[in-house]
Structures are given as structure tokens and as C-alpha cells.
Amino acid sequence: MEKADNSIIRIAVLVSGNGTNLQAIIDAQAKDSLGPCEVKLVISDNPEARALRRAREAGIPVKVVEKKQGMPREVFDGLLREEIVREKIDLIVLAGFMRVLGEKFVREFKGRIMNIHPALLPCFKGTSAIEDAFNYGVKVTGVTVHFVDEGVDSGPIIAQREVRIEKSDTIGTLEEKIHRTEHELYPEAIRYFAEGKLKIEGRKVKVISKK
Numbered sequence: 001m002e003k004a005d006n007s008i009i010r011i012a013v014l015v016s017g018n019g020t021n022l023q024a025i026i027d028a029q030a031k032d033s034l035g036p037c038e039v040k041l042v043i044s045d046n047p048e049a050r051a052l053r054r055a056r057e058a059g060i061p062v063k064v065v066e067k068k069q070g071m072p073r074e075v076f077d078g079l080l081r082e083e084i085v086r087e088k089i090d091l092i093v094l095a096g097f098m099r100v101l102g103e104k105f106v107r108e109f110k111g112r113i114m115n116i117h118p119a120l121l122p123c124f125k126g127t128s129a130i131e132d133a134f135n136y137g138v139k140v141t142g143v144t145v146h147f148v149d150e151g152v153d154s155g156p157i158i159a160q161r162e163v164r165i166e167k168s169d170t171i172g173t174l175e176e177k178i179h180r181t182e183h184e185l186y187p188e189a190i191r192y193f194a195e196g197k198l199k200i201e202g203r204k205v206k207v208i209s210k211k
């Protein structure tokens with residue numbers, strides 16, 4: 001997406017936990033390698049998320065939007081939407097955000113929500129992808145950055161990077177390798193978006209070269 005006035009892309013990062021991917025994005029921004037964009041807001045559904053501390057330390061405004069027990073998903077999504085619209089956000093980056101967004105929300109922001117998944121989609125969807133790949137015995141797994149559609153881990157793929165599983169690997173060492181790879185790949189994918197290089201054509205995302 002390119003903005004008519006050439007201004008920067010405004011990003012909101014949605015988190016629930018540790019926030020190491022958020023940290024990688026913050027670090028890339030500090031090194032000027034995130035392209036023409038800026039993280040304007042971090043939203044967490046979990047008030048205890050370590051990610052919130054990382055955002056505050058970087059001077060980024062934070063919002064906690066909790067899904068209270070019994071709250072319908074549309075109401076929760078509506079609260080998120082208010083924050084996104086108020087901050088005029090162009091790109092929503094899910095970084096360990098442990099909630100599935102409803103169809104209405106996804107449709108409204110289609111092509112403007114990204115997620116990172118710790119496996120080579122469409123293999124090993126779901127919340128225990130690293131462990132599932134390890135236990136399945138695959139020799140190669142990896143990381144996927146994709147746009148979010150109405151399904152779970154099913155949207156058009158922006159970028160993938162492989163991670164080999166060696167004989168000597170344990171779940172622990174594999175997790176480390178996956179996370180290291182995530183921290184490289186996510187900022188790159190965000191930069192492509194910010195530079196207006198991503199073109200969605202059906203299921204495919206083309207990375208177009210631009211000077």
C-alpha cells in the first residue's frame with residue numbers, strides 16, 4: 001500500500017506475550033532498516049505481557065484491550081478497531097497475538113494485517129507449530145510471514161525462510177533457531193510493505209522491485 005502523500009506508514013503491533021518479535025521490529029526501526037514506517041501503537045490483550053514493557057522502554061504508546069469473560073468477539077474486535085482507527089493505522093502487525101480476529105475486522109483491514117507463524121505454512125498451523133514440526137520428524141521447517149484472511153494461518157504468503165532440523169537439535173535449540181529467523185524475516189517483510197513493494201494477486205503476494 002502506498003500513501004498518496006508519501007507520508008510514512010503508521011503501524012500498530014498487537015501482542016500477548018514476550019514480544020521478542022516486537023523487539024526485533026523496534027530494533028530495526030532504531031537502525032533505520034524498517035523502511036518508511038513507524039510503530040505508533042502497541043496493543044496487548046494481556047496486561048502482564050512483557051511486550052508492553054519493551055514498548056514503553058522504546059517510548060511507544062501502549063493500550064491494553066482485554067477480552068473480559070463472556071465478552072463477544074465482535075465487541076472485543078470493536079474495541080481494537082477504535083484504537084486502530086483513532087491512530088490512523090495503515091498496517092496491523094500481529095506479533096504473538098493470541099486471539100483470532102473476527103471476519104468483519106479482517107475484511108475491513110484486508111491486505112493490511114500481517115502475521116508471523118513459526119513453521120512453513122500450510123504445514124503445522126496452530127499454536128504449537130515448532131513442537132509439532134519437531135515431533136513429526138521433518139528435516140526442514142521454518143518461518144512464514146503472511147497476510148491475515150478470514151481463516152487461521154491461511155492468508156496469502158509474503159515471505160518464508162527455512163530452518164533445518166539437525167540430529168543434534170532439541171525442541172529448545174529449534175525454538176532458538178526459529179525465533180532468530182523470525183527476528184530477521186519480520187522486519188524485512190514490514191519494510192517491503194512500507195516501501196509499497198507487496199502486491200496481492202489472489203493467493204499470491206508478489207514482491208515487486210521499485211527504485
Ligand code: GRF
Pocket residue numbers: 017018019020021022095096097116117118182
Ligand atoms: C512467535 O513464535 C510467533 O511466530 C508466534 O508467536 C510467537 C511470539 O513470540 N505467532 P514473541 O512474543 O514475539 O516473543
